[in-house]
Amino acid sequence: MFPLVDLQTTPALLKLDLYCRGMRIDESCLIADDGGRRILRTRAGLGSGLEIILPGGLWTNVPVTEAFAKASPYALRRQQGAYRLMRDDEFVTTVELSPRPAWYDATTSHGKPMTRVGTLQGTYLAIYPAKVCDYWIETPxxxxxxxxxxGLNLGVDDDAVKSVDDVMEVVHAARAESHITxxxxxxxxxxxxxxxxxxxxxxxxxxNETGLLIGVQTPPHPDLSRYDRLREMGVNRVSFCFEIYDRERFREVCPGKHTHYGQDRYLDAIRYCASLADRGPAHEPWVTNGEIIAGLESPESSMRAIDWVTSVGAIPTVCVFRPLAGTDYAAMPPPAPEPLVPVFARLYEACMERGLPIGCAPNIHVSLVLLPEECAGLSARQYPWQQLKLAAIRSGLGWYLNRRFARADRRPLP
Ligand code: SF4
Structure with missing residues (x-):
């Protein structure tokens, strides 16, 4: 167990520990009455927990429904209206509930509950717009x-089909009330x-209607020129989840991805898309992410993945394995947090060493993963010049994008 004082002084360590150990919710908590968000199983599943905000403004999604969370040393208690995180009998810190916006209780004009179209994960809007992934219905x-x-979520908390009109209603509601960017x-x-x-x-x-930043996470398309087209359309982020860098483990954990694509297709797409950063349109920022899951291969292999992704100019996204209820890996234990600390320290260091633009877009707090910039407290290394450069990019980009969004907001809604 990490010393309590380390958890209290390093929010990234607490965020990591909570991903790995989960949390119990004490009967004293009044999550809905206090304006918190309902627990929703959406997308590939990491959103299955309670959305809260840790000290330092770190938004997170803490596992609460899985079996390991029920045995967690952490418990959330409500005392005099405040939410207190306890570890066994020791007070760790106070946390805030991530606010539930009014649109979470609204329906679209077609009568569809808006949360079945899109949900907030941290402060951004996440949408899984199409039918279930074909790997879930492959025969035999x-x-x-x-x-x-x-395959367990769609039709439960998430609708399997989302029209463009329904999505646009949710986007406008989330922009107006939650100020998504x-x-x-x-x-x-x-x-x-x-x-x-x-x-x-x-x-x-x-x-066209909002000018918001847009990201796309799909398998790697065989025609790489499709990413040139996405760049021209104003897409700002492409993300490729190859999940596991160790090729043997990749084959075991992701049999469909291995058969249809192979790991090299993912890596080629990451390399290609990262090379599009310097292309226009100049007013649209562009990042490429390579996503992995820590805890399903050795920490050394995760760090090799981080080094490879950053070496081609892309930014790693590192999830922490969560043994979700109902999945093939439901009975597996979550990873121990201690061996993952060097992985997340390396995530920060590799991005800084390569001069990658981390933490630059305005008002994007991500609850499902530890962002590279959040991991600074896990590393002993300092990058003062790179920090200055990032601060300058952040301020210029924030100024430009906030003006652009404000201009779009003043247009009459369609
Ligand atoms: S590709 Fe894999 S992770 Fe993605 S939706 Fe399909 S089964 Fe899930």
């Missing part, structure tokens, strides 16, 4: 990724590689 045997819960789309695998065709109509409408 499913070949879904073993950690994934997409970023919309993230996520799809699984579809035979015929149709995932980008499915997303493009949503992207065009959102860009």
């Amino acid at each position: 045997d499913k070949v879904n990724c073993k950690f994934c819960s997409v 970023y919309v993230d789309f996520n799809t699984g695998h579809y035979h015929g590689d149709t995932y980008l065709d499915i997303l493009e109509p949503y992207i065009t409408r959102i860009k």
